Amino acid sequence: MAKKFMLVNRKAPYGSIYALESLEVVLIAAAFEQDVSVAFIDDGVYQLKKGMQTKAIATNNFSPTYRALEDYDVDKLYVDAESLTARGLAPEDLITDVKLLDRDALAELMEQQDVVLSF
Amino acid sequence: MLHILNKSPLEKGTLDTALRLARSGALLLIEDAVYAATGGNGAEPKLREAMAKLKVYALMPDLQARGMADRLMDGVSPIDYEGFVDLVVEHPNCQSWL
Numbered sequence: 095m096a097k098k099f100m101l102v103n104r105k106a107p108y109g110s111i112y113a114l115e116s117l118e119v120v121l122i123a124a125a126f127e128q129d130v131s132v133a134f135i136d137d138g139v140y141q142l143k144k145g146m147q148t149k150a151i152a153t154n155n156f157s158p159t160y161r162a163l164e165d166y167d168v169d170k171l172y173v174d175a176e177s178l179t180a181r182g183l184a185p186e187d188l189i190t191d192v193k194l195l196d197r198d199a200l201a202e203l204m205e206q207q208d209v210v211l212s213f
Numbered sequence: 214m215l216h217i218l219n220k221s222p223l224e225k226g227t228l229d230t231a232l233r234l235a236r237s238g239a240l241l242l243i244e245d246a247v248y249a250a251t252g253g254n255g256a257e258p259k260l261r262e263a264m265a266k267l268k269v270y271a272l273m274p275d276l277q278a279r280g281m282a283d284r285l286m287d288g289v290s291p292i293d294y295e296g297f298v299d300l301v302v303e304h305p306n307c308q309s310w311l
Contacts, residue, residue, distance in 0.1 A: 102308060104230070112311075136230055176233070201236045204308060205214050212309045 097208040099123045100131045103138035105213060107157070108148070113141045114156055116213035124166040131170040131207070132163075133200065134192070138213075139177045142188040161190040174200055214238040215300055215307035216267070218246035222256035231310045232263050241292075241300055243272040251276075251284040264288050272297060 101120055105112040116132075123130045134142060141157065148155040163169070171192040178184070178194070185194060195203065204210060216235045222228040228249055231240070240263065242250050249256040250271040260269060273291040276282040285291055292300070301307060 104311065135234070136226070174234075177230075197233050198236070201234045204234065205236065205238075205306070207306055210306050210308045212311050 096127055096129045098129045098131070098206065099209045099211065100133055100204060100207040102133050102135060102204075102210060102212050103141055104136040106137040106140040107146075108151065108153055112213040113138070116211075117156055117159055119211060119213075120163065120168060121166060124163075124168050127167075130168045131172060131203065132168065133172045133174070133203070134177070135174040135200070136177050137181075139173055139181060139183060139188075142171075142173070142190065142192065143183070144187055144189045157189050163190075172200065172203065215304035216240045217307060217309045218242050218249070219244040219309070219311070221245040222249040222254065222259075227310045228256055228259065231308075232259060232267075235263075235267055237266055238268070238304060239270060239300060240267045241270045241272070241297065242289075243275055243297075247271045247275045247279065247281065250286050250289040251281050252286050253284070257286060260286065261288070270296070270300065 101116050103116050107113040146155045146157045172195050173192045175194045175196055215238055216231050218231055220227045248254055249260055269289045270292045271289050273293055
């Protein structure tokens with residue numbers, strides 16, 4: 095039976111390997127047909143910023159993959175509204191459609207998970 | 214839900230986010246996060262406020278390693294590694310605020 099997995103992303107991309115590793119785990123969980131949610135909190139919201147140009151830092155821009163997650167039946171992308179606002183960002187700055195959640199809704203969603211994986 | 218913290222509250226904003234998103238259950242402070250549970254630390258008022266909704270624990274071996282075992286705040290329960298395991302088992306899920 096499928097379990098409810100939530101990936102919690104709280105780190106900015108490129109400065110560390112967390113964001114990319116999380117994305118790998120999302121794809122693995124999806125491949126095993128689990129019920130996958132992805133939450134973006136704190137600096138994790140930066141992972142979804144539109145318009146990344148990574149050529150000059152010789153790193154692969156993996157952000158388009160978030161847009162492709164729907165093809166893997168991963169469509170539960172949640173952004174902590176307070177984290178987004180605190181960074182001067184709005185939903186239209188993000189590379190894909192997400193659900194904005196306030197703190198209570200996000201807290202409730204976390205509590206409903208069978209497994210929470212932190213990145 | 215069990216919330217586990219391992220960062221100093223004065224170096225990172227992790228404690229603030231965890232307290233904002235933790236509604237009920239337990240908060241376990243390990244590694245550098247144990248400083249948050251020591252009297253006089255800047256995080257003390259926040260932690261006292263959090264005790265209304267969360268049971269707060271601190272890992273004693275990490276307090277001892279830092280010479281802070283005698284500074285543990287009232288209301289925070291010291292636990293050992295076995296207690297840590299018990300907490301994980303008792304709660305349906307857990308989030309490590311890395």
